[in-house]
Amino acid sequence: MTTEHNPNQDGNQNTHFGFKTVAENEKAKKVGEVFHSVASKYDLMNDVMSAGLHRGWKRFAIEISGVKAGDKVLDIAGGSGDLSKLFAKKVGADGQVILTDINASMLAVGRDRMLDAGLSVPALQCDAEKLPFPDNHFDCVIVAFGLRNMTHKDKALAEMQRVLKVGGRLLVLEFSKVWQPLSKIYDVYSFKLLPFMGKILAKDAESYQYLAESIRMHPDQETLKQMMTDAGLSKVDYYNLAAGVVALHKGYKT
Amino acid sequence: MLKALSTRLLQHLISQNSWASNLLQPHAGKSLQINVSFISASLVILENGDLAMAGETNVPDAKVTIPPSLLLRLLAKDEAANRQINIEGDTQLVAELAKVFSNMRWDYEDDLSNLIGDIPANKIGTYARDAANSVKETSVNLAEMLSEYWQEEMPLIAKKRHVEQFNAEVDTLGADVARFEKKLAKLTKSIKANLDNGLLKN
Numbered sequence: 143m144t145t146e147h148n149p150n151q152d153g154n155q156n157t158h159f160g161f162k163t164v165a166e167n168e169k170a171k172k173v174g175e176v177f178h179s180v181a182s183k184y185d186l187m188n189d190v191m192s193a194g195l196h197r198g199w200k201r202f203a204i205e206i207s208g209v210k211a212g213d214k215v216l217d218i219a220g221g222s223g224d225l226s227k228l229f230a231k232k233v234g235a236d237g238q239v240i241l242t243d244i245n246a247s248m249l250a251v252g253r254d255r256m257l258d259a260g261l262s263v264p265a266l267q268c269d270a271e272k273l274p275f276p277d278n279h280f281d282c283v284i285v286a287f288g289l290r291n292m293t294h295k296d297k298a299l300a301e302m303q304r305v306l307k308v309g310g311r312l313l314v315l316e317f318s319k320v321w322q323p324l325s326k327i328y329d330v331y332s333f334k335l336l337p338f339m340g341k342i343l344a345k346d347a348e349s350y351q352y353l354a355e356s357i358r359m360h361p362d363q364e365t366l367k368q369m370m371t372d373a374g375l376s377k378v379d380y381y382n383l384a385a386g387v388v389a390l391h392k393g394y395k396t
Numbered sequence: 397m398l399k400a401l402s403t404r405l406l407q408h409l410i411s412q413n414s415w416a417s418n419l420l421q422p423h424a425g426k427s428l429q430i431n432v433s434f435i436s437a438s439l440v441i442l443e444n445g446d447l448a449m450a451g452e453t454n455v456p457d458a459k460v461t462i463p464p465s466l467l468l469r470l471l472a473k474d475e476a477a478n479r480q481i482n483i484e485g486d487t488q489l490v491a492e493l494a495k496v497f498s499n500m501r502w503d504y505e506d507d508l509s510n511l512i513g514d515i516p517a518n519k520i521g522t523y524a525r526d527a528a529n530s531v532k533e534t535s536v537n538l539a540e541m542l543s544e545y546w547q548e549e550m551p552l553i554a555k556k557r558h559v560e561q562f563n564a565e566v567d568t569l570g571a572d573v574a575r576f577e578k579k580l581a582k583l584t585k586s587i588k589a590n591l592d593n594g595l596l597k598n
Binding site: 198202205206207208209210281309311363367377378379380381382383384390392394 | 407444445451454
């Protein structure tokens with residue numbers, strides 16, 4: 143990930159957007175366009191792309207979180223609100239879950255879904271690199287399939303660490319590096335089949351091409367573990383799910 | 397995938413044995429590695445008192461190593477076998493987890509009732525318990541019958557009183573040999589002293 147932030151001709155920093163290189167201040171806008179485009183069919187595509195496995199991965203993240211009744215949970219890049227819904231049931235009436243996303247279209251889907259489920263979960267549009275919450279506030283912060291889209295992952299992780307209480311946990315559920323013998327098949331799936339399915343189901347091959355590319359550009363398990371440690375988290379450990387297609391990282395604020 | 401399934405199973409058992417959460421919660425964040433021969437599994441205690449499988453890079457707070465030869469004895473609840481388990485690290489954590497696992501019960505009737513309803517689940521549970529008791533009783537009867545046959549008809553197994561008598565005779569013999577050894581040593585010492593003093597000739 144050494145090429146993540148490089149200066150361009152204007153002296154501004156560049157970053158990656160999938161396999162393309164763009165100015166840092168453009169990445170958030172471009173990611174926003176992708177998610178605005180896929181928002182309405184995001185869950186359907188997730189189900190198709192992962193054969194429904196993403197629901198199991200999210201449920202596993204909840205099981206590993208150790209969240210109990212009365213806890214405060216922050217769901218970052220929560221989009222369609224799958225995790226917030228499950229967490230809301232865990233924390234009960236005495237706890238609190240806050241759903242956030244930088245993308246208004248995705249957040250609107252999540253907010254409506256919470257309301258339809260009769261859950262009182264505040265939905266807040268905010269940037270994970272500048273979280274509008276006080277220090278030491280949450281028992282658990284989770285970001286699922288969102289970190290790879292963030293321009294400054296190190297800043298975002300530091301912010302997540304800041305808002306955690308001492309003893310609180312940060313969970314990062316994200317695509318990762320697949321087990322080597324499966325990498326060829328996974329490449330064919332990601333770069334051929336995934337954009338094709340995007341074209342058929344969401345009429346948007348380009349956005350799904352970006353999703354596949356962004357997965358490849360995301361740090362592998364050990365690199366992300368180190369990044370979390372650098373952000374001030376301790377006892378960082380990870381679980382490989384589906385042979386490393388996805389990894390769940392967990393770290394503590396001490 | 398195996399870790400996810402095992403974690404779900406562990407948490408399901410904990411939810412059926414809610415007393416266990418209270419015991420485990422003070423140890424939240426700690427982990428235990430269990431090694432049986434080449435098989436190794438690590439468990440971690442979560443903040444809500446649940447158990448989960450540990451991740452890929454977990455560093456355990458305690459390690460328990462069970463030689464494969466002890467497994468059957470442990471399953472038969474042989475107390476002496478417990479002392480042969482090798483424990484490293486946080487022994488209090490190991491003791492707490494041992495307490496939890498030895499008292500944990502799977503309420504299969506409750507699980508079944510969610511699938512087929514209370515009454516059929518209770519009926520199946522009753523049949524299962526009756527069948528288990530019947531198997532147990534039959535096994536005990538068969539074992540008693542065989543032991544009687546091998547003791548009385550075709551003596552292959554010694555009777556308890558014969559074993560006790562044999563043990564007592566072995567103890568007596570042991571004591572006699574020990575006394576004899578002492579007398580022999582005393583006599584040897586006395587002869588050697590007499591030889592040294594010239595009272596006896598070689």
